[in-house]
Amino acid sequence: KNQVEQSPQSLIILEGKNCTLQCNYTVSPFSNLRWYKQDTGRGPVSLTIMTFSENTKSNGRYTATLDADTKQSSLHITASQLSDSASYICVVSGMDSSYKLIFGSGTRLLVRP
Amino acid sequence: EPEVTQTPSHQVTQMGQEVILRCVPISNHLYFYWYRQILGQKVEFLVSFYNNEISEKSEIFDDQFSVERPDGSNFTLKIRSTKLEDSAMYFCASSGHRERVGNQPQHFGDGTRLSIL
Numbered sequence: 517k518n519q520v521e522q523s524p525q526s527l528i529i530l531e532g533k534n535c536t537l538q539c540n541y542t543v544s545p546f547s548n549l550r551w552y553k554q555d556t557g558r559g560p561v562s563l564t565i566m567t568f569s570e571n572t573k574s575n576g577r578y579t580a581t582l583d584a585d586t587k588q589s590s591l592h593i594t595a596s597q598l599s600d601s602a603s604y605i606c607v608v609s610g611m612d613s614s615y616k617l618i619f620g621s622g623t624r625l626l627v628r629p
Numbered sequence: 630e631p632e633v634t635q636t637p638s639h640q641v642t643q644m645g646q647e648v649i650l651r652c653v654p655i656s657n658h659l660y661f662y663w664y665r666q667i668l669g670q671k672v673e674f675l676v677s678f679y680n681n682e683i684s685e686k687s688e689i690f691d692d693q694f695s696v697e698r699p700d701g702s703n704f705t706l707k708i709r710s711t712k713l714e715d716s717a718m719y720f721c722a723s724s725g726h727r728e729r730v731g732n733q734p735q736h737f738g739d740g741t742r743l744s745i746l
Contacts, residue, residue, distance in 0.1 A: 548732050559633070559720050559737030560672070567732060605672070615660060615724070616685055617735060619672040 518543040520620035522606050528626045533596055537623045539589040539606030547615075550607040551580050551591045554622065560605060563591070596627045635721050635738035642711055643746055650706045650741045652721030659725040661704045662735060663696065665689070665717040672720065678704065708743075716745045 520541045529535050541549065548567045552560035564573045568584040577594045591604055603622040609615055634653045642648045654661050663675040676686040678696055686694075695707045704723075708715055719742075722735040 550734070557739070559722075559739045561737070562734035565732055565734060615735075616662065616674040616677055616687075617664075617672075618674070619664075621671050 518608070518610060518618050520606050520608050520618055522620040522623050524623055525621070526624040526626070528628060529596055531596060531598055531627050531629050534592065534594050535596060535625065537591045537593075537604050537606075537625070539591070539620055541587050541589070541606070541608045541618075541620075543608040543610050543618055545611040546584065546587075547609045547611045549580075549582055549589050550609070550617070551578070551589075552605045552607055554603045554605055556602070560607075563604075593625075596625075598627050598629060601625060601627045633721055633723055633736050633738035635719075635741050637741060638739070639742045639744070641744045641746060644713055645710050648708050648711055648743065650708075650719050650721075650743070652704045652706070652738055653702055654704055654721065654723030655736055656702075658723035658736075660684075660723060660735075661696075661698070662722040662724075663706045664720045664722065664737075666720065666740075667717045675706075675719075711743075711745045713745050716743060718742050 523538045550565045551563040554560045563578050564580040566573050566582045572581045579592045582589045603624050605622040606620040607617045636651045661678040664672050666672045676690045677684045693709045697705050718740040720740045722737045724733045724735040
């Protein structure tokens, strides 16, 4: 069964600190892996997209890594800001014609001053 | 920056009533999607739509659900006879205004919160 698992479920860090969120997936065949940020009451916003041939991709203070062999990904947030408080969702797209997305449960990040 | 817009932001409906959720995808996008998120749970795929027809639907998307792109700009999700378990946030998304659509970001609206009483 196609699944995306994330850890931790929630995380609290101090402003200015770094953190790393983890994602494991079993989606096959695999097309790409995405990280989305979802603020409370808002729709998900795309941060990064990586295909199987990409190992790392950055978007400002966000850096995603992908190991397609072990089917693991991470999202590293550098120098966290209060506005980084949100849910971070790992999303995988399989190799099918509809390009539907399979979502993880997300990691709820709270950045405290 | 172009965005996906959804209306209404909150819909309260009596069980058994029909409801239509509306979405305006990003202009020139080719692929359209509906997802739902029950409170506290994962976002789940409902249906994808391309070239004026459904390209894939999940097992959630039963005969009570239908989608339509009536006028080239709107994309609607209709639930014919709502049930209590249809209460959720419904997100519309669109993607694919150029080649390699599979690796393009899906742009999400802010959702419609559907509450069934």
